[in-house]
Amino acid sequence: MKSAAITPVSFREKVCYGLGDTSANIFMGMTMMFLSIYYTDVFKLSPAAMGTLFLITRLIDAISDPIIGSLSDRTRSRLGRYRPWLLWFAIPYGLSCAAVFFSPELGETGRTLYAYITYIILVLSFSLVVVPYVSLLGAISADSGERIQINAIRFPLAKVSYLICSLLVPALIALFDNDVVGYRVVMCGIGILSTVLVLICYFNTTERVLPDNSDALSLKQQVKYVFKNDQAMIVFAAQTVVMVMNTLKFGAAAYFVKYVLSMPTSFLSLLLTAGSIAGILAPLLTGYFLKKGWVKRIPLLVGSQIVGGMITLAIGLTPVSAIWFHALLFVLATLAVELIAVIIWATVADVADYGFHRFGVRINGMIGGGMLFATKAGMAIGGAIIGYVLAWFGYNPDTMSSASENQLSAFMLLYAWLPAVCMFMAAALFSRYKLDEKACQTFIQDSEHSTSGVGYEKAAH
Structure with missing residues (x-):
C-alpha cells in the first residue's frame, strides 16, 4: 500500500x-x-419459483463477485482503481432496478422467465x-x-433509502388504481434516483491510497489469500447470517x-418507516459512542445482536392484540441490531489491512467482493x-381471505423465531473476531514504517 501525501477526508466527500x-x-430495501x-x-x-430464483442468483454471484473484485483490484486508470466502475455501470444499474418491477402482461412461463432474467441482470449490475464501491473506502483513507x-455518516444516508422504500414507495403506489402500473411508474423513478446517487459519489470522491503491485496475482491466488484470511471468513459468515435475519424480518413483515x-397496508408503511428511522439513528449513536470511547467495537458487535435477539423473542411471545407493543x-x-452497521462494513478495509500485513498482498476488491457475496447470499x-x-x-x-392457524404460525416463524436464532448466531460469530482498535492502529503504524507488509500476524492476537 502506498499512501502518498494523504489529505484529510472532508465532510462533503x-x-x-x-x-x-x-x-x-x-436495492437492499426493495x-x-x-x-x-x-x-x-x-x-x-x-x-416455490421465487425461492428458486433467489438461490440461482447466488450461484451466479458466487462467480461474479470475486471476478469483479479481482478486476477492480487490477484496474489502472487516471480516474482511479475503483471509481471508474461507478461511472461505467451507474446507468445499467438504474435501468435494471426499474425493469424488475415493470410487470409486463405474460403467461405463467413468460412471467417466470421475465422474473429470472431481469432479477439476474439487476444482481449483476448491482x-x-x-x-x-465497498472497496473504495479503503482507497479513500488508510486510517481505520x-x-x-x-461510515458513521455513510450509514444514516444508507438507511435513508429504507425510509424512501418504507414511507414513499407504498404511498406513491397507493396513488394508482392498479398496483402493476403503480410499481411500474414508481420504480422507474427509483431507478433514475439510483443512477444519480451513484454518479454523485463518483464525481465527489478521491482515491488517496495508491495501489501496490498486487495486481500481479492471479484470480486463483487472490481467492486463496481470501480463504487464508481467517478474520475475513468470520466477517463473511457473520454478515451472511445478519442478512438472512434482515431479509426474514423485513420480508415477512408484510x-x-x-x-x-390484521392491519392495513398503512400500518405496514408506518412500521417499516419507524424501523427505517431506527436504522438511521443507530449508526449515529454508534459513531458517537465509539468517538467518546464509551464502548469498544467487538463488545458492541456481540452485545447488540444478543439484545436484538432477546427483543425479537419477546415479539413471538407477545399477544397479537397488543399491536402497538x-x-x-x-x-x-x-x-x-443496526448498531453494528458502522463497524461491520469498516471491517472490509480492516480485514484487507490484516491480510496485507500478514501475507504482503492487498486485495481490497476481492475482500469487497466477498463481503458483497456474503450480503447477497444472506438475502x-x-x-x-x-x-x-x-x-x-x-x-x-388468490384463494385465501384469511390465514389458517398453521399458516399464522408460519408467519410468526419467519418474522420472529428464525430472526432471533440468526441474531444469536451472529453474536457467536462476532465473538471470534479479533481486529479491535489496538490491532487496527498497529496496522497503520506498521504501514508507515515498512513496505514489506509481512510478519504482522501478532497484531491480531
Whole structure:
C-alpha cells in the first residue's frame, strides 16, 4: 500500500461517498421489504419459483463477485482503481432496478422467465457498482478510525433509502388504481434516483491510497489469500447470517401485518418507516459512542445482536392484540441490531489491512467482493426460506381471505423465531473476531514504517 501525501477526508466527500450507499440500499430495501410480496401477490409468481430464483442468483454471484473484485483490484486508470466502475455501470444499474418491477402482461412461463432474467441482470449490475464501491473506502483513507467516522455518516444516508422504500414507495403506489402500473411508474423513478446517487459519489470522491503491485496475482491466488484470511471468513459468515435475519424480518413483515395482526397496508408503511428511522439513528449513536470511547467495537458487535435477539423473542411471545407493543418491539430490535452497521462494513478495509500485513498482498476488491457475496447470499437464503416456507404451508393469496392457524404460525416463524436464532448466531460469530482498535492502529503504524507488509500476524492476537 502506498499512501502518498494523504489529505484529510472532508465532510462533503464523506457525505457524497455515503450517497453511493443510499443508492445501493435502495436495492437492499426493495428486495427485503417488497420483492417477495410483489412477486407472489402482484406479479403472480409461485412462491416455490421465487425461492428458486433467489438461490440461482447466488450461484451466479458466487462467480461474479470475486471476478469483479479481482478486476477492480487490477484496474489502472487516471480516474482511479475503483471509481471508474461507478461511472461505467451507474446507468445499467438504474435501468435494471426499474425493469424488475415493470410487470409486463405474460403467461405463467413468460412471467417466470421475465422474473429470472431481469432479477439476474439487476444482481449483476448491482455487483458491478457495489463491489468496487465497498472497496473504495479503503482507497479513500488508510486510517481505520477515519473509516469508522466515514461510515458513521455513510450509514444514516444508507438507511435513508429504507425510509424512501418504507414511507414513499407504498404511498406513491397507493396513488394508482392498479398496483402493476403503480410499481411500474414508481420504480422507474427509483431507478433514475439510483443512477444519480451513484454518479454523485463518483464525481465527489478521491482515491488517496495508491495501489501496490498486487495486481500481479492471479484470480486463483487472490481467492486463496481470501480463504487464508481467517478474520475475513468470520466477517463473511457473520454478515451472511445478519442478512438472512434482515431479509426474514423485513420480508415477512408484510405477511405478519396483513394476516397475523390484521392491519392495513398503512400500518405496514408506518412500521417499516419507524424501523427505517431506527436504522438511521443507530449508526449515529454508534459513531458517537465509539468517538467518546464509551464502548469498544467487538463488545458492541456481540452485545447488540444478543439484545436484538432477546427483543425479537419477546415479539413471538407477545399477544397479537397488543399491536402497538408489537410495533415498539420491532423498532427496538431494529435499533439494537443496526448498531453494528458502522463497524461491520469498516471491517472490509480492516480485514484487507490484516491480510496485507500478514501475507504482503492487498486485495481490497476481492475482500469487497466477498463481503458483497456474503450480503447477497444472506438475502438469497432469507428470500428462499420465505418462499419455501410459504409454499410448504400452502400460501396462495388468490384463494385465501384469511390465514389458517398453521399458516399464522408460519408467519410468526419467519418474522420472529428464525430472526432471533440468526441474531444469536451472529453474536457467536462476532465473538471470534479479533481486529479491535489496538490491532487496527498497529496496522497503520506498521504501514508507515515498512513496505514489506509481512510478519504482522501478532497484531491480531
